[in-house]
Amino acid sequence: MFMHNKRLMYTVRVSEPNPALASLMLEQFGGPQGELAAAMRYFTQGIADEDPGRKDMLIDIATEELSHLEVIGSIVAMLTKGTKGKLAEGADATADLYANITQGNGSHTLQILYGGGPSLVNSAGQLWNAGYIDSIGEPTADLRSNIAAESRAKIIYERLINVTDDPGVKDALTFLMTREIAHQKSFEKALYAIENNFPPGKLPGHPEYANKYYNMSQGPGDMRGPWNQGEQWEFVEQRHDQQAVDGGDGNATVRLAAEEMAAIEKVSQRTMSRPDSNPTTGADLGAGPGAGKVKQV
Numbered sequence: 001m002f003m004h005n006k007r008l009m010y011t012v013r014v015s016e017p018n019p020a021l022a023s024l025m026l027e028q029f030g031g032p033q034g035e036l037a038a039a040m041r042y043f044t045q046g047i048a049d050e051d052p053g054r055k056d057m058l059i060d061i062a063t064e065e066l067s068h069l070e071v072i073g074s075i076v077a078m079l080t081k082g083t084k085g086k087l088a089e090g091a092d093a094t095a096d097l098y099a100n101i102t103q104g105n106g107s108h109t110l111q112i113l114y115g116g117g118p119s120l121v122n123s124a125g126q127l128w129n130a131g132y133i134d135s136i137g138e139p140t141a142d143l144r145s146n147i148a149a150e151s152r153a154k155i156i157y158e159r160l161i162n163v164t165d166d167p168g169v170k171d172a173l174t175f176l177m178t179r180e181i182a183h184q185k186s187f188e189k190a191l192y193a194i195e196n197n198f199p200p201g202k203l204p205g206h207p208e209y210a211n212k213y214y215n216m217s218q219g220p221g222d223m224r225g226p227w228n229q230g231e232q233w234e235f236v237e238q239r240h241d242q243q244a245v246d247g248g249d250g251n252a253t254v255r256l257a258a259e260e261m262a263a264i265e266k267v268s269q270r271t272m273s274r275p276d277s278n279p280t281t282g283a284d285l286g287a288g289p290g291a292g293k294v295k296q297v
């Protein structure tokens with residue numbers, strides 16, 4: 001079950017209203033790297049996890065992410081608060097209200113459509129959707145994705161910190177950013193607490209292809225580095241060694257029933273091209289006087 005405490009996880013001290021900044025903050029409320037996405041990601045993973053320790057961690061972090069959602073949502077609400085009342089009550093001159101809500105970004109949408117409350121959209125107004133969550137139900141893959149998700153959330157916070165001078169907003173964002181670092185550490189530890197975590201899943205890779213690096217893009221700019229050189233790599237450069245690497249002829253085949261074969265033969269006959277033809281087409285004729293000309297006459 002969930003319980004709610006009225007105190008926020010971190011105190012939000014916004015210096016002054018700023019509707020344009022509020023709309024930027026929505027990125028971490030309803031955006032792909034935002035707190036709702038994080039909470040739903042770990043909550044759904046935790047519910048299904050068979051490992052008691054990992055399940056506990058996932059639900060702990062999911063619940064913390066909901067607390068972050070509350071913090072970032074409160075930042076949005078404080079930044080829009082000054083204008084919200086005036087707009088609802090028509091308490092300012094039209095021109096002043098207009099100027100107040102059109103300070104840039106999606107500030108007008110935030111005020112006109114959502115009444116100044118945090119809405120589940122990103123900073124460009126794109127609606128939140130569950131497609132942001134890429135869980136696959138295999139902890140060795142999901143934990144890696146979670147580590148990457150925490151990295152992305154950290155970077156978005158860093159960018160948001162860089163676009164505001166409000167010390168209170170910076171302070172709360174720094175807390176949220178720092179917690180994503182802590183989560184990344186927990187997920188990484190949890191990943192390596194699974195002894196067989198690479199490759200992800202159960203099946204080993206085919207030994208023939210697991211240690212080869214195919215230099216597919218060739219020309220000036222070719223580089224060697226730890227990703228393609230050293231003991232564990234076989235560097236495959238020759239074009240003929242990159243094709244039909246299984247030793248076959250590199251063609252796609254399938255065994256068909258006689259009936260299927262006959263139907264395919266028919267469709268192939270019916271749609272066959274005549275490479276020796278040069279048919280006159282609409283492009284040659286033109287669509288009307290002066291139109292569609294492709295050559296001088």
Ligand code: MN
Nearest residue numbers: 035038065068
């Ligand atoms: Mn968070």
Ligand code: MN
Nearest residue numbers: 038179180183
């Ligand atoms: Mn997090």
